[in-house]
Amino acid sequence: MTSKPIGVAVLGLGNVGSEVVRILTENAEDFEAxxxxxxEIRGIAVRRVDGDRGVPAELLTDDPAELVGxxxxxxxxxxxxxxxxxxxxxxxALEKGKSVITANKALLxxxxxxxxxxxxxxxxxLYFEAAVAGAIPVVRPLMQSLAGDRVNKVAGIVNGxxxxxxxxxxxTGADYAETLAEAGRLGYAEADPTADVEGYDAxxxxxxxxxxxxxxxxxxxDVYREGISTITSDDLETAKxxxxTIKLLAICERIVTPKGKERISARVYPxxxxxSHPLASVNGAFNAVVVEAEAAGRLMFYGQGAGGAPTxxxxxxDLVMAARNKFYGGRGPLESTYAKLKVAPMGDILTRYYVSMQVADKPGVLATVAAEFSKRDVSISTVRQHGAGDGARLVVVTHLAADSALSETVASLEQLDVVVHVASVLRLEGTTA
Known part of the structure; x- marks a missing residue:
């Protein structure tokens, strides 16, 4: 005897929606098992119902509110x-008691x-596994598999x-503008790539x-954000x-302030x-997330973070989990907000800096530059000079220091007569020095 069907409404028939409908239709018997x-798909909401959409026309509607109700x-x-x-x-939908699966990270x-x-x-x-890293299972492990552990840090590459x-x-050694244009031609970048390249998506x-x-x-x-549009080929060469290498990272971690208060840091920047770090080898449009938990240690999740079929x-x-709950009368995990931790300002975070600057090629420049770091108790790890004359470039890498002190140092460097231009300022991650 066949059980009563579970009705599904699909809102959207773009790259992801069309793949959801296709896979659900082609594998209907497997999903039932x-x-x-x-x-059963009850309807598919689209902006316009005209034209061949590759699905039965009777399923299409331009009234999503009616479909949801x-x-x-x-x-x-x-x-x-x-x-x-x-x-x-x-x-x-939620107010009417209907389960919701969404891939909408901006909404969430x-x-x-x-x-x-x-x-x-x-x-x-309310399920949203697809909202963070496409096909990569990250949300459910954090909510369920690690529910008995204490997660201290989540860091990763979450934008393809x-x-x-x-x-x-x-x-290739190509510059940013040239590579962005190529990404657009290959379909990896939107016509307006701002949400991606300026870090909003991450x-x-x-x-x-x-x-x-x-x-x-x-x-x-609450998330501190910087994008990649200022990264140069020189930065990547110096990184080598x-x-x-250079990656746009999303970093979320617990920190303890000098006064002993537990806080959260949430930040995105190149x-x-x-x-030697596992994220360094994640290339192309792939994503990866590293989770550090007290009992489980370090876990890494890797795979395709975008695209119609992976998402x-x-x-x-999520649909299978929600449907099982409907069928058996269960519920998925609820939101957990008991900790109510405050988000620390970026200035309180301990970071390392890479500073590249064009300088005058004359005696005493290094001492003058080093003095600005010393004034703010920022210790220098390495200094390298590239080129000579008007093209002299000085690269300074620091030890850990408060981000506010590092930011103040960079601002002061820009005021020095011996510094022609501060070309790049990047942070270092994956080290403890």
Missing amino acids: RVGAPL RDDVDIVVEVLGGIDIPRKLVLS AEYTGELADAAEKSRAD TTNFILSAMDE ASKAAILASIAFHTRVTAG SLDC ALVPL ASAVLG
């Missing part, structure tokens, strides 16, 4: 993108609390576009990871000479990473 009941819809899959419209639709980074409260009130499920650009610059994902890992609500606005894989994994 995994869940215990058939999964239908009595025969049990689970809503939101893959629209954007914030305002998806927020209203997801809230409506701003409104996780509101959505989680709505899910709790109506006892509905920027990783492709930096990897290509490193391999910051949204960092907010989600920090919220889960540290049982505290963190929004995208230091046995490093950083030098030692070639659909994560969406469908």
Whole structure:
């Protein structure tokens, strides 16, 4: 005897939505066996219902609110993108007791609390594995597999576009603008790449990871952010000479202030990473996340962080979990915010700096530059000079110091007569020196 079907509404039929529909349709018998009941698509919301969309025309609707409100819809899959419209639709679904699966990191980074409260009130499920790193399972391990452990740090490469650009610059020696254009031609960069290259996408994902890992609500606005648009081929060449490469990292970690207060750091920026670090070998459009927990130690999750099929894989994994809960009467894990830790300002974080500056090639320059670091108790690890004359470039790498002290030092360097121009300022990660 066949069990009563579980109705699914799909909001969006772009790269991810079309793959969700395709895989769900082609593997209907497998999904029924995994869940215990058939999964039936009740409707697919699109902006326009005209034209051949590759799905039965009777499933298409341009009225997503009506679709979400239908009595025969049990689970809503939101893959629209954007914030305002998806927020209203997801809230409506949750308030009606319908489970929601979303891949919308921007929505979650701003409104996780509101959505989680709505899910709790109506006892509905809210799943979002696909919102952080495509096919890579990170959210569920943090929420469930490591629920009995204490996570101290989550760091990773969570944006494929920027990783492709930096990897290509490193391999070819091309400059940023040229490589960005190539990424666009190959489909790795959007027509407007701002969200990716300026770190907004990674910051949204960092907010989600920090919220889960540290049982505290963190929004995208809490995340310190820098992008990769100022990275030069010279920076990458210098990184190689230091046995490093450059990656855009999302870093979330517990810290303890000098006064003994526990805080959270959530930050996104390009950083030098030692070639010996596992993230250094993650190239192209691939993503990777390293989790450090007290009992489990270091865990690494690696794979395709974007794309229609990989992201659909994560969406469908959530769909199976939500459907099983509907069938058996269970619930997924709830939001955990008991810790209520404060997010520390970037200035309080201990970091290392790489500073590249064009300087006058004359006696006493190094001593003058070093004095500015010393004034703020910033210890210098290495100093290298490249070129001579008007093209002389000085590269300074520091030991750990408060980021505020390092930032003040860089500001003071720009005022020195012997410093023509501070060309690049990057942080170093993956070291403890």
